[in-house]
Structures are given as C-alpha cells and as structure tokens.
Amino acid sequence: MKLLLPETVRDALAHMAGRDGVTTPIAGGTDLLVHWPVRLGERDRTYVDLWQLQELKPLRWTADALILGGLTTYWDVIRDRRAGDEFPLLVAAARQVGAIQIQARGTWAGNIVNASPAADGVPALMAYGAVVVLESQRGTEEVPLDGFYTGYKDMRRRPDQLIVAVRIPRRRYSYQTFAKVGSRRAQSIAKVGLAVTQSDDGWRVVAASMAPTIRRCPAIERLLQQGAVLRDSDDLLPAIARDVSPIDDVRSTAEYRRRVMARVLYDELRETCGWR
Amino acid sequence: MQRREGLAKLTGRERYVDDLPLENFLWGMTVRSPAPRGRITAVRFGNDVDWSEFVIVDHRDIPGPNEILLIERDQPVLAASHVRHVHEAVLLVAHPSREMARRAAQAVEIVVVPEPAALDFRVAPRPEQIQYAADNVLKQLKIEKGDVERALAHAPVVVEGAYETGAQEHVYLETQGMIAWLEEDVLVVKGSMQCPYYVLNALQHALGRDERRVRVIQAPTGGGFGGKEEYPSTIALHAALLALKARRPVKLVYDRSEDMAATTKRHPALVRHRTGLTEDGRLLAQDIEVILDGGAYVTLSPVVLSRGIIHAAGPYACDHVRIAGRAMFSNAVPFGAFRGFGAPQTLFACERHMDVIARTLRMDPVELRRKNLIRDGQRTATGQVIQDGTDRVAVLERALALSTFEEKRRAHTAFNAAQRSKRRGIGLATFYHGAGFTGGGEVHLNSRLRVAGLPDGRIEVLSANIEMGQGTLTVFTQIAAERLGVTPDDVVIGEPDTARVPNSGPTVASRTTMVVGHLIERAVDDLRTRVGLDDRARGSVVKDAIAHWYAAHPGGRLVGEAVYEPPPGISWDEQRYQGDAYGAFAWAAYVAEVEVDLRTCATRVIDFVAVQEVGKVINPTLARGQVQGGVVQGVGxxxxxxxxxxxxxxxxxxxxxxxIPTSDDVPPIRVAFVENPYPHGAQGAKGLGELPIDGPAPAILNAVAAATGTEPRAIPLTPERLMDLTR
Known part of the structure; x- marks a missing residue:
C-alpha cells in the first residue's frame, strides 16, 4: 500500500490530480479500517491521508450558513452548542454513529463520500438542504447533497475532487425530526433511517436504508405539502412504494422496512399534521 | 479477596496467546472448502505467489490417523478426498509474514464437484442426501416414564406446541488461537482452551506421539462458553502439523470473521410438546420430541442431545413422560458445546409451552407452575428421586416478590390501555440445571487432582481446570485456603500444563467448583495427613508442618492427591436412560419485564430478576457476575x-x-441466591456456570406474549419476526 501525507489542501489536490493514478482520500478511517484485515485488495491502493490538513477541521458559522469543514467530525458538531440549538438533527444523528471513539474520528464529509445507503449523518444533512463543496486543481464546484448521488456508491465527485466543506443554509424550521431504527439500541447500522424537516422552503423527507442511496421522498413530500389527511400508517404505503425500493438483506427485510418507515413517519407526523 | 488475575486483566498486562513473545516463527493460515458437500478433484495454486517461500501441509502430512479424536472418529484433521461442509479445513500454509500467508491462502483454489447437500435438519433427508448411517440420524435417545399414550388419551385437556431456537455464536472476546513449537523432540502446544487433556489426546492420536513427546499448556483464555471445549483440538492439530513440517514455531490465530465462519455454535433445535392436563392445570402427561441440528460431524452432539432431553420436561412432577430426541446430520459447519449444552433449547420450549398451556386453560402462569413444581420425594422423567431439601416453590415466590410481579402486572394493564404504541408485559420461567457430567460421566472421567506442599510452607494446586473469565483461579484459591485456614497468598494455582498437572477433567458442564473444588478439599486433606496432621489442624500449624517435612526429606516432594468418587447412592442406567442423571440440580426462577414498541416491533428488556438455589455460594461477587453474564447472553x-x-x-x-447486546440493551439485573448446601460439592456448592443461560429466553418471550397478546414460538424474536406475529 502507498500512503501520501500532504500538509496542505493544495498538496492534497495535487496528489489527487492523478499523477499516481486514482487515489483514495482517507480522513478518520472509520469506514476503511473496519474491513482492513480482510479486504486485502484495498491494500494495493494509493491513499491520501488528510488528517494533517488543519485548515479543513473547524466548523464555521456565517450569517446565512453553518459550514462544516472537510475534516469536521461528528464530535465537533456534538460539542458545538449552536449546532444543537439550530440543527438538532445533526446532533441527534451524530450521537447515533457508532460509539464515542468513532464519533471523534469519523467526519461528515467521509460519511458523504463513503456513500453507504445506511449512513447516519447524510439524512440529517440532506433534510437541512446541505450543499457539498468540492475542490480540485481545476476549481471549485458546488453540488446540492440531494442531487449528489447517482446510484449505489455512485456520486457526482470526480477522483481528483475533494470535499473541502459542507454548507448548511440557516433557515427557520417549523418542524424537524430524526429517527433511526437499528437492531439494537446503540452501535448498530440503520435498518430504517428518517430525517424530516419543514421550513419556508417546504417539506423535506429523507430516507436511509430504503434504496441504493440515501434519498428524498418526493411523493411523501407532496402529500405533506398538500396537507393530505391520513387515517393510519398504511395510507403512507403507496407513496413509500413510489419513493423508495428497499431490499431483503442480511440486516432486515423489505417488508419490515416499508412498514416501519410508514409507522414511524405516521407516528412522528401525526400531531403536526393533525392526523388521528 | 481480590480476583487473582484481576489486576493483570484490568491493566492490560495479561498475555493471551497472540501476545506471547515468539521468535523466528511462521504465521499459519487455513485454506477451506468452498462447498457444503462434494468430491475434491483438484487443488490449484495461484501463479501470483512464490510458493517456495511457504510451508504447505495437507492430509498426507498427518503422521497418524486423519481423525480428530472425540466421541466418534468421523471428522478428519484435514479433508482428503471429500468435503462435508463449507469452511472445512483442506490445506494449511505458513509464512513469516501474516499478510503473505493470508494472501497465499486466498490464492489457493479447492476444486469441488458438488454433491447433494442436506441443509435443513427439520425435514427428512432424500436418499441422495444421506451421508450418515441409513437416515442421517447422528444419535437417537429416548426417556420413558409411565404410559404416555394412555394418559394423553384420558387427559381432559391436551395442549400442543412447536418451538424453535436458533444457532448462537459464542463471541468470546479472544478468538481461537494456538502456537506450536518443538523443544528437542517434544512438541509443545500452547493456546486458548478449556480442556488441555482433550487437546493432548487429540494430538497424540493424529500425530502418533506418546504423551512424553507432547505437552499442552493453556494460555490465559479470553472467554470460552463451550466454544473452547472441543474446537481447540482442531486448531492445535493444524498449528502442530505446520510446526512439525516447518521445524519452526507456528502461530495460528483466527481473526473474528474466520472464527465466526469456521468454528462451532449452539445447536439449532426444534422441540414439539403434547401435554395432557386436568382442567385445573395439573400435569398428567408430557410427550416431547427434540430434534437438534448436529452439522456435518458427530462432535459432541450425542451428549448435547442427552442433556437436552434430560432437561426437556422441566422442573415439574409428571407421572407419564416420553421424550424422544435425535441429532441430525446436516452439511452445516458442525455445531458444538455452548454454555447450557442442549438444556437452554429444551427449557426454552418447555417454559414457553407452560405459558401457552396457561393461556389455553385461562389460568395464571404463576399458579400453573406453583401447582406442578417438583416436590421432595417426587421423581423426574428419568426416575431420579429429588430429595435435596430445596423448596422450589419458595424460590419462585422469592422471584415474584423481588420483581413485584403482581403489582407490575396490574400496572401494565393500565399502561397498555393508555399508551398508543408501547406495550409492557412481565414473564417468568422456572427451571433447573444438572451440574457435572451426565449419568456415569464423572465416574468415567476419573478425575485426578494434586496439591503440592512447597518448601516455604505454601501450597500449589495442580489441576487441568482453567480460568477463562469465570473465576476458577480465585475460587480454587478460596477453597484451598479455607480448608487449611491459610491466607490466599499461601495458595498458588499451577499453570495448566499437561507436563505438570494431572487430568482433573475438562472445564465444562458447571463442574469446576462443585466437582473439582471438592477434589481440592480432599487432596488438601490428604496432604495434611501426609505431614502427620488431622483435619482440625489449620493455619500456621499446617504451614510449619509442610516446611518441616521438606527439612526432613531433602530432595523429596510433598504431594496430596484425590481421585473422583461418586456421591453414595447414585446409579444410572445408560441403556434405559433411567436413574440419577446428575448428582445435583440447581433450581431457579427468572422474571423479565419488557417494553415492546409496536411501531418497530423492537423489544426492550426493562427489568430482570434472577433467583437461584445453587447450594452454598463461595464467592458472591463472582457468582453474581456469572448470573448477570448468563442473563446478558440470554437476552442476546x-x-x-x-x-x-x-x-x-x-x-x-x-x-x-x-x-450482541450493548450495555444499553441490558436491563438492571437483580440477582438473589437461596442457599442450601450440597454435601458433595466444595463447601456445599453446586454447579452455577450454565444455569443462567437457561431461563432468560423463555422469561423474555413470555413477557412479550403477555405484552402483545401473541404467542411467539421461535428465537431470536427479532423485530422482523414479531412484526409477522403482530400484523
């Protein structure tokens, strides 16, 4: 294996520009190292270790956004009091990631590019309308997170691009909730994940572990926008069928995922929407 | 007293097999079968590897018979021409670099022409799937008492039910590992294990070595739970074969994924009950069928089945009982020893069935148990007269009182009426566990233990029984110190090394404290006699006498010894499966309170009470730890x-x-002991280690049944399964 240790973003981008072929950026390592002993093929890659890039670590507040750095960790957000006040779903999601050791190493940007359909951080970011800021030697590009994924583990990031920031617009939210259903109460991978927000920009309903990528649910958002009156959780099933396509896998079943998504969503939204 | 190895473990200084210093050694790696059944037609070595750097071992390198010595000799050390399960070991490679060894193992292709595999133990095999005897039955056993058919025909009520339990992984924190090297002509094998003499016997057999040329040493062991009862013989043989061929030390340590894939698990089971009762809930007849999945080799399945069927009727009095059991061959990775050893499966079925009966009779499940719990003077299914003086109904009442069972039941009715998506319930299990080997097993083991006096007056316990986290070192120290009236510092526990310690039997079957601890007491008495003292001599008198003995016998060695003797009046008929199955039973009543989320169908255990009678409790801290650990394993x-x-x-x-459960998935576990000393166990102790895994699963499912009004009959009761029941 080959490990490159840039000290500046500039150097990192130079490494990623392809001089040594395709490289894999590594930040906290919390996804990569889990499989390190068994996925021997991964040892033949070239890695760019970003951990020294101090400039990417802090999160920043501006007048109209919270900006997470490319290396901002879950723990950084948990510790930031304003984040808890203004973006409570980020904190709720961060606390659901592994245990404290993982929360202290794992980064939001890493969660995005690892592109797991079961990611904990991505649904909350997407529900807040986050924008991914990509940088390369060719310049800067911004991609809204809800348009970032194009298929299972496919995304709008070229191999030479690095996520240097994630911009979360500050809005007034009239409703927000985060729910993760795992197979035990801590340190588990989501079988169903949900993040829902309502702001002046409208409803955003984001589902995890329900499709090849984390994605918004436009049919459900439409129902909510229209103020549809539902009588029970089964009324959500047709919209769920249009929005997502869960599978049977080693963790759960498609049937369970659909029903739990309907029940949890219904139960969470019941009072706000005036349902029974 | 302080736990003997506690500080070393707490500070991370304890050295497990993977931490032991070793020089100039090779890493071993195992190449395994890709198919559940078939004929090996080729072994292909990939072109990308320089194979001259590797030591390679296959079945042709085995000096003796290609057999892992256990109950039967059907399991090869390395598959020769056929494979019977996925992950069966076929080839071994070794290299100074662990990564190179790993890559090389992945570069070997075992070509197998597949044959029809038997993969569902619950259905009768088709002719082309038969691979053991005429019907794939590894072992069949039957217990009969009275006339079940007649009693069922006349019973006013008959309740039937079928119950299933899944495999369970041991998840010992330390994975399986072994190192092997040669000292002159002596092969030394050291590693993580529960039974040094099982490993020794297996090495002698397959390597064709006598006991003077093999030596087995147990390294500090990070958990076993039965997973290190029989499996270490296999990995020890693999490490030894590589070391013998390489003429260098070899280390073979599985990573978690290999360990989970290739080693044993708890036997899956299907248990059917047909029970005859009076209208008011008195047991008239129990007809029970037990089927275990044995996997691809016999291993320990016959004795797991034996313990399973003996416990299948529960701690109840019933005049007419028939228990028919069979362990089935299947092309699965062999199932093996796991804490409880068949009893958790059959007791799950029995105790879940008791609640199904209660609901059928519209009767309180507590009352049903009060009515049927076995009383002194009554006989078990094997005809064993229970006469130990324990009040089993009192054990139950204690659990009800501690858990405030009745108050909670009333509170739940109100809670469930008021809540939209949460349901609470409380459930109970009454059960028992026989300690030590079954039937004549302890006599057959013929355990032998020695206690050596040391020149400075201290004593050393020489036993093959090992510490694996359960507290053997501490309890053995307490037993020896208490018997002689000396301090714990005056007692040394010798390293389990077959060159030094006699065969005091395996560290299994809840036998260590009760059976082996009692041997320590008798060996200590023998030692005291040898220095001319009687049983009343204690403390410095004994220490001084030992020191004087050495002064008077230069070059001599002072040793006390004890050999197992069965308690008087015990008899067992192996042919008819009748008689005294165990010298002693521990008795228990466990209560679980659960909360079910009707949206996700997730069950959370919110309170747990475990009351048991285990004879005298020697070390309350360790005993409580055993119970709490067993309950957590049971929640999982x-x-x-x-x-x-x-x-x-x-x-x-x-x-x-x-x-497995995290600390957040575990409720407060309140543990209480009722003490009724057993005269033939150390200080009056009975076996405790396995009992706590028998009760949690049925108590928890009975609580879920109470909370949701469903009748779950299979575990694990995952949210997905419960959703199917509640929809």
Whole structure:
C-alpha cells in the first residue's frame, strides 16, 4: 500500500490530480479500517491521508450558513452548542454513529463520500438542504447533497475532487425530526433511517436504508405539502412504494422496512399534521 | 479477596496467546472448502505467489490417523478426498509474514464437484442426501416414564406446541488461537482452551506421539462458553502439523470473521410438546420430541442431545413422560458445546409451552407452575428421586416478590390501555440445571487432582481446570485456603500444563467448583495427613508442618492427591436412560419485564430478576457476575443474535451484522441466591456456570406474549419476526 501525507489542501489536490493514478482520500478511517484485515485488495491502493490538513477541521458559522469543514467530525458538531440549538438533527444523528471513539474520528464529509445507503449523518444533512463543496486543481464546484448521488456508491465527485466543506443554509424550521431504527439500541447500522424537516422552503423527507442511496421522498413530500389527511400508517404505503425500493438483506427485510418507515413517519407526523 | 488475575486483566498486562513473545516463527493460515458437500478433484495454486517461500501441509502430512479424536472418529484433521461442509479445513500454509500467508491462502483454489447437500435438519433427508448411517440420524435417545399414550388419551385437556431456537455464536472476546513449537523432540502446544487433556489426546492420536513427546499448556483464555471445549483440538492439530513440517514455531490465530465462519455454535433445535392436563392445570402427561441440528460431524452432539432431553420436561412432577430426541446430520459447519449444552433449547420450549398451556386453560402462569413444581420425594422423567431439601416453590415466590410481579402486572394493564404504541408485559420461567457430567460421566472421567506442599510452607494446586473469565483461579484459591485456614497468598494455582498437572477433567458442564473444588478439599486433606496432621489442624500449624517435612526429606516432594468418587447412592442406567442423571440440580426462577414498541416491533428488556438455589455460594461477587453474564447472553439469544446461514455456513460473520447486546440493551439485573448446601460439592456448592443461560429466553418471550397478546414460538424474536406475529 502507498500512503501520501500532504500538509496542505493544495498538496492534497495535487496528489489527487492523478499523477499516481486514482487515489483514495482517507480522513478518520472509520469506514476503511473496519474491513482492513480482510479486504486485502484495498491494500494495493494509493491513499491520501488528510488528517494533517488543519485548515479543513473547524466548523464555521456565517450569517446565512453553518459550514462544516472537510475534516469536521461528528464530535465537533456534538460539542458545538449552536449546532444543537439550530440543527438538532445533526446532533441527534451524530450521537447515533457508532460509539464515542468513532464519533471523534469519523467526519461528515467521509460519511458523504463513503456513500453507504445506511449512513447516519447524510439524512440529517440532506433534510437541512446541505450543499457539498468540492475542490480540485481545476476549481471549485458546488453540488446540492440531494442531487449528489447517482446510484449505489455512485456520486457526482470526480477522483481528483475533494470535499473541502459542507454548507448548511440557516433557515427557520417549523418542524424537524430524526429517527433511526437499528437492531439494537446503540452501535448498530440503520435498518430504517428518517430525517424530516419543514421550513419556508417546504417539506423535506429523507430516507436511509430504503434504496441504493440515501434519498428524498418526493411523493411523501407532496402529500405533506398538500396537507393530505391520513387515517393510519398504511395510507403512507403507496407513496413509500413510489419513493423508495428497499431490499431483503442480511440486516432486515423489505417488508419490515416499508412498514416501519410508514409507522414511524405516521407516528412522528401525526400531531403536526393533525392526523388521528 | 481480590480476583487473582484481576489486576493483570484490568491493566492490560495479561498475555493471551497472540501476545506471547515468539521468535523466528511462521504465521499459519487455513485454506477451506468452498462447498457444503462434494468430491475434491483438484487443488490449484495461484501463479501470483512464490510458493517456495511457504510451508504447505495437507492430509498426507498427518503422521497418524486423519481423525480428530472425540466421541466418534468421523471428522478428519484435514479433508482428503471429500468435503462435508463449507469452511472445512483442506490445506494449511505458513509464512513469516501474516499478510503473505493470508494472501497465499486466498490464492489457493479447492476444486469441488458438488454433491447433494442436506441443509435443513427439520425435514427428512432424500436418499441422495444421506451421508450418515441409513437416515442421517447422528444419535437417537429416548426417556420413558409411565404410559404416555394412555394418559394423553384420558387427559381432559391436551395442549400442543412447536418451538424453535436458533444457532448462537459464542463471541468470546479472544478468538481461537494456538502456537506450536518443538523443544528437542517434544512438541509443545500452547493456546486458548478449556480442556488441555482433550487437546493432548487429540494430538497424540493424529500425530502418533506418546504423551512424553507432547505437552499442552493453556494460555490465559479470553472467554470460552463451550466454544473452547472441543474446537481447540482442531486448531492445535493444524498449528502442530505446520510446526512439525516447518521445524519452526507456528502461530495460528483466527481473526473474528474466520472464527465466526469456521468454528462451532449452539445447536439449532426444534422441540414439539403434547401435554395432557386436568382442567385445573395439573400435569398428567408430557410427550416431547427434540430434534437438534448436529452439522456435518458427530462432535459432541450425542451428549448435547442427552442433556437436552434430560432437561426437556422441566422442573415439574409428571407421572407419564416420553421424550424422544435425535441429532441430525446436516452439511452445516458442525455445531458444538455452548454454555447450557442442549438444556437452554429444551427449557426454552418447555417454559414457553407452560405459558401457552396457561393461556389455553385461562389460568395464571404463576399458579400453573406453583401447582406442578417438583416436590421432595417426587421423581423426574428419568426416575431420579429429588430429595435435596430445596423448596422450589419458595424460590419462585422469592422471584415474584423481588420483581413485584403482581403489582407490575396490574400496572401494565393500565399502561397498555393508555399508551398508543408501547406495550409492557412481565414473564417468568422456572427451571433447573444438572451440574457435572451426565449419568456415569464423572465416574468415567476419573478425575485426578494434586496439591503440592512447597518448601516455604505454601501450597500449589495442580489441576487441568482453567480460568477463562469465570473465576476458577480465585475460587480454587478460596477453597484451598479455607480448608487449611491459610491466607490466599499461601495458595498458588499451577499453570495448566499437561507436563505438570494431572487430568482433573475438562472445564465444562458447571463442574469446576462443585466437582473439582471438592477434589481440592480432599487432596488438601490428604496432604495434611501426609505431614502427620488431622483435619482440625489449620493455619500456621499446617504451614510449619509442610516446611518441616521438606527439612526432613531433602530432595523429596510433598504431594496430596484425590481421585473422583461418586456421591453414595447414585446409579444410572445408560441403556434405559433411567436413574440419577446428575448428582445435583440447581433450581431457579427468572422474571423479565419488557417494553415492546409496536411501531418497530423492537423489544426492550426493562427489568430482570434472577433467583437461584445453587447450594452454598463461595464467592458472591463472582457468582453474581456469572448470573448477570448468563442473563446478558440470554437476552442476546432471545432477541437479536441470529446466525444467518447460506449452504450451512454463517454469512453474517462480523460483529457489525451479528449483534450482541450493548450495555444499553441490558436491563438492571437483580440477582438473589437461596442457599442450601450440597454435601458433595466444595463447601456445599453446586454447579452455577450454565444455569443462567437457561431461563432468560423463555422469561423474555413470555413477557412479550403477555405484552402483545401473541404467542411467539421461535428465537431470536427479532423485530422482523414479531412484526409477522403482530400484523
């Protein structure tokens, strides 16, 4: 294996520009190292270790956004009091990631590019309308997170691009909730994940572990926008069928995922929407 | 007293097999079968590897018979021409670099022409799937008492039910590991194990070496739970074969995924009950069928089945009982010893069935148990007269009182009426566990233990029984110190090294404290006699006498010894499966309170009470720890630990997808002991280690049944399964 240790973003981008072929950026390592002993093929890659890039670590507040750095960790957000006040779903999601050791190493940007359909951080970011800021030697590009994924583990990031920031617009939210259903109460991978927000920009309903990528649910958002009156959780099933396509896998079943998504969503939204 | 190895473990200084210093050694790696059944037609070595750097071992390198010595000799050390399960070991490679060894193992292709595999133990095999005897039955056993058919025909009420339990992974924190090297002509094998003499015997047999040329040493062992009862013989043989061929030390340590994929698990089971009762709930007849999945080799399945059927009727009095059991061959990775050893499976069925009966009779499940719990003077299914003076109803009442069972039941009715998506319930299990080997097993083991006096007046206990986290070192120290009236510092526990310690039997079957501890007491008495003292001599008198003995016998060695003797009046008929199955039973009543989320169908255990009678409790801290650990393991088995199989092999063989409870999934566990000393155990102790895994699963499922009004009959009761029941 080959490990490159840039000290500046500039150097990192130079490494990623392809001089040594395709490289894999590594930040906290919390996804990569889990499989390190068994996925021997991964040892033949070239890695760019970003951990020294101090400039990417802090999160920043501006007048109209919270900006997470490319290396901002879950723990950084948990510790930031304003984040808890203004973006409570980020904190709720961060606390659901592994245990404290993982929360202290794992980064939001890493969660995005690892592109797991079961990611904990991505649904909350997407529900807040986050924008991914990509940088390369060719310049800067911004991609809204809800348009970032194009298929299972496919995304709008070229191999030479690095996520240097994630911009979360500050809005007034009239409703927000985060729910993760795992197979035990801590340190588990989501079988169903949900993040829902309502702001002046409208409803955003984001589902995890329900499709090849984390994605918004436009049919459900439409129902909510229209103020549809539902009588029970089964009324959500047709919209769920249009929005997502869960599978049977080693963790759960498609049937369970659909029903739990309907029940949890219904139960969470019941009072706000005036349902029974 | 302080736990003997506690500080070393607490500070991370304890050295497990993977931490032991070793020089100039090779890493071993195992190449395994890709198919559940078939003929090996070729072994292909990939071109990308320089094979001259590797030591390679296959079945032709085995000096003796290609057999792992156990109950039968059907399991090869390395598959020769056929494979019977996925992950069966075929070839071994070794290299100074662990990564090179790993890459090389992946570069070997075992070509197998597939043959029809038997993959569902619950259905009768088709002719082309038969691979053992005429019907794939590994072992069949039957217990009969009275006339079941007649009693069922006349019973006013008959209740039937079928119950299933899944495989369970041991998840010892330390994975299987072994190192082997040669000292002159002596092969030394050291590693993680429960039974040094099992390993020794297996090495002697397959390597064709006598006991003077093999030596087995137990390294500090990070958990066993039965997983290190028989399996270490296999990995020890593999390490030894590589070391013998390489003429260098070899280290073979599995990583978690290999360990979970290739080693034993708890036997899956299907248990059917047909029970005859009076209208008011008195047991008239119990007809029970037990089927275990044995996997691809016999291993320990016959004795797991034996313990399973003996416990299948529960701690109840019933005049007419028939228990028919069979362990089935299947092309699965062999199932093996696991804490409880068949009893958790059959007791789950029995205790869940008791609640099904109660609901059928519209009767309180507590009252049903009060009415039927066995009383002194009554006989078990094997005809054993229970006469130990324990009040089993009092054990139950204590658990009800501690858990405030009745108050909670009333509170739950109100809670459930008021809540939209949460339901609470409380459930109970009464059960028992026989300590020590079954029937004539302890006599057959003929355990032998020595206690050596040391020149400075201290004593050293020489036994083959090992510490694996359960507290053997501490309890053995307490037993010896108490017997002689000396301090714990005056007692040394010798390293389990077959060159030094006699065969005091395996560290299994809840026998260590009760049976082996009693041998320590008798060996200590023998030592005291040898220095001319009687049983009243204690403390410095004894120490001085030992020191004087050495002064008077230069070059001599002072040793006391004891050999197992069965308690008087015990008899067992192996042919008819009748008589005294165990010298002693421990008795228990466990209560679980649960909360079920009707949206996700997730069950959370919110309170747990465990009351047991285990004779005299020697070390309350360790005993409580055993119970709490067993309950946690039971919570996992009941609710979340699910081995998912494909072609008889586990496919969720990582701790991300095979989930055990975290501390947040575990309720407060309140433990209480009722003490009734057993005259033939150390200080009056009975076996305790396995009992706590028998009760949690049925108590928890009975609580879920009470909370949701469903009748769950299979574990693990995952949210997915419960959703199917509640929809």
């Amino acid at each position: 088995w009941a609710l979340m630990e699910e081995c998912k199989f494909k072609d008889g092999a586990m496919v969720n063989n990582q701790l991300t997808n095979y989930l």
